[in-house]
Amino acid sequence: xxLRSKRYKESIKQVxxxxxxxxxxxxxxxxxxxxxxxxxxxxxxxxxxxxTKKSDQMVRGTVILPHGTGKKVRVxxxxxxxxxxxxxxxxxxxxxGSELIDKVAAGFxxxxxxxxxxxxxxxxxxxxxxxxxxxxxxxPKTGTVTNDIxxxxxxxxxxxxxxxxxxxxxxxxxxGKLSFSEDKICDNASRVxxxxxxxxxxSVKGKFVESIFITSSMSPGLRLAI
Numbered sequence: 001x002x003l004r005s006k007r008y009k010e011s012i013k014q015v016x017x018x019x020x021x022x023x024x025x026x027x028x029x030x031x032x033x034x035x036x037x038x039x040x041x042x043x044x045x046x047x048x049x050x051x052t053k054k055s056d057q058m059v060r061g062t063v064i065l066p067h068g069t070g071k072k073v074r075v076x077x078x079x080x081x082x083x084x085x086x087x088x089x090x091x092x093x094x095x096x097g098s099e100l101i102d103k104v105a106a107g108f109x110x111x112x113x114x115x116x117x118x119x120x121x122x123x124x125x126x127x128x129x130x131x132x133x134x135x136x137x138x139x140p141k142t143g144t145v146t147n148d149i150x151x152x153x154x155x156x157x158x159x160x161x162x163x164x165x166x167x168x169x170x171x172x173x174x175x176g177k178l179s180f181s182e183d184k185i186c187d188n189a190s191r192v193x194x195x196x197x198x199x200x201x202x203s204v205k206g207k208f209v210e211s212i213f214i215t216s217s218m219s220p221g222l223r224l225a226i
Contacts, residue, residue: 020225023214027185030178030216039070040178040217042185044192046171047211049204056203059165062142063195067184068159070177075156076100076111078120078138083149087115090153098123104130111136115144115152135162159188163196171196178216189214
């Protein structure tokens with residue numbers, strides 16, 4: 001039996017177990033819960049009615065949060081030549097070609113997002129087993145393989161995040177920090193819900209979003225009305 005902290009036990013008293021909350025009401029409840037010693041992240045947890053064994057029902061996409069994530073995003077850009085200069089001028093945290101690839105292959109992973117130019121992908125493919133499981137492998141589908149390095153970096157810095165369904169049909173995404181105002185959290189969460197619905201595969205005929213829960217770090221979840 002999992003032991004719950006005193007803070008969790010106090011927080012769960014705020015939650016009506018069988019209630020489906022409107023988004024703003026749920027955010028207000030989260031803000032009333034016993035605080036953590038750090039600025040908690042606010043997360044959305046989706047359960048989707050998809051068959052993840054079918055390739056045409058894999059859900060993946062990106063969304064720019066109107067108010068950002070509330071955390072500094074460290075960006076690594078794999079490029080060379082003129083793109084190197086552009087990436088550095090755009091304040092990318094780590095920039096390089098083969099030398100950066102070798103550094104990552106040796107164990108360096110102190111970044112949250114990776115961007116690459118198309119010409120780098122052949123060399124970068126050898127990092128697939130390192131970057132892939134961590135969700136860091138650049139992809140044209142998410143706009144992280146591009147020659148428009150400037151826009152890609154700006155989007156990430158502004159709050160562009162990626163979502164992807166897992167093997168259990170779940171999608172889990174941070175939508176800000178608990179220190180954000182209620183309106184900012186709701187704006188970010190609403191945009192994520194909208195983007196996920198827009199990503200519904202055409203082959204899914206039944207109910208797409210089966211449930212949505214919102215939580216903050218180490219708090220109980222609140223079911224949202226769909």
